[in-house]
Amino acid sequence: SQTIHQWPATLVQPVGSPLSLECTVEGTSNPNLYWYRQAAGRGLQLLFYSVGIGQISSEVPQNLSASRPQDRQFILSSKKLLLSDSGFYLCAWTKKGGTNSPLHFGNGTRLTVT
Amino acid sequence: AQTVTQSQPEMSVQEAETVTLSCTYDTSESDYYLFWYKQPPSRQMILVIRQEAYKQQNATENRFSVNFQKAAKSFSLKISDSQLGDAAMYFCAYRSGGTGGFKTIFGAGTRLFVKA
Numbered sequence: 430s431q432t433i434h435q436w437p438a439t440l441v442q443p444v445g446s447p448l449s450l451e452c453t454v455e456g457t458s459n460p461n462l463y464w465y466r467q468a469a470g471r472g473l474q475l476l477f478y479s480v481g482i483g484q485i486s487s488e489v490p491q492n493l494s495a496s497r498p499q500d501r502q503f504i505l506s507s508k509k510l511l512l513s514d515s516g517f518y519l520c521a522w523t524k525k526g527g528t529n530s531p532l533h534f535g536n537g538t539r540l541t542v543t
Numbered sequence: 544a545q546t547v548t549q550s551q552p553e554m555s556v557q558e559a560e561t562v563t564l565s566c567t568y569d570t571s572e573s574d575y576y577l578f579w580y581k582q583p584p585s586r587q588m589i590l591v592i593r594q595e596a597y598k599q600q601n602a603t604e605n606r607f608s609v610n611f612q613k614a615a616k617s618f619s620l621k622i623s624d625s626q627l628g629d630a631a632m633y634f635c636a637y638r639s640g641g642t643g644g645f646k647t648i649f650g651a652g653t654r655l656f657v658k659a
Contacts, residue, residue: 461645463647470652471651471652472634472649472650472651472652473634473649474649475646475647475648478645478646480645486645488646517586519588521588523645528576528638528639528640528641529576529593529595529640531578531590531593532578532580532588532590532636532647533590534587534588536585536586536587537586537587
């Protein structure tokens with residue numbers, strides 16, 4: 430069966446510090462990968478998606494970047510965090526080619542920028 | 544661009560009763576998919592039910608069913624025999640069925656309270 434791992438679960442970082450959130454998927458190959466952000470009490474905003482290694486599409490201009498160095502690894506980064514980067518970050522995957530494939534989410538990372 | 548609207552920020556239901564959560568969407572596409580996700584206090588996102596736009600029959604998963612009205616662009620979720628474990632945020636979501644159908648768009652969510 431497929432599983433998705435996302436870490437860390439909680440992170441408190443000062444303004445101006447770097448960020449690296451990591452996500453890996455097991456049990457499937459060549460998935461589509463996604464990073465979403467959820468502000469407090471709000472819906473999910475798509476930040477980045479990737480359809481293959483090294484292929485990143487950005488949905489929202491911002492202080493963040495994403496990379497996919499391996500087929501089942503997706504990394505969200507920032508060189509200098511802003512207060513507005515605080516939120517709940519969710520990694521997710523879908524099957525390749527199946528547009529009815531639902532999103533499978535990781536457990537999320539709660540990021541607080543102080 | 545497609546949008547998803549959930550007009551009910553909060554809903555409340557008595558245990559064992561039935562509740563309906565509303566969702567409308569805006570799209571010019573004819574091929575797409577609709578989803579309902581549940582986010583309990585643990586914040587783990589869980590798929591509740593999905594609907595293909597080309598199917599006229601409403602999807603059903605145990606106590607969960609949808610009322611899909613394609614012409615009205617409406618996709619409501621009905622929860623029957625509500626249980627305490629149903630208390631959560633519920634998100635309606637849309638995905639294009641075309642070749643560029645990578646992005647899933649979410650509504651703002653409805654928080655469901657279940658009273659014992």
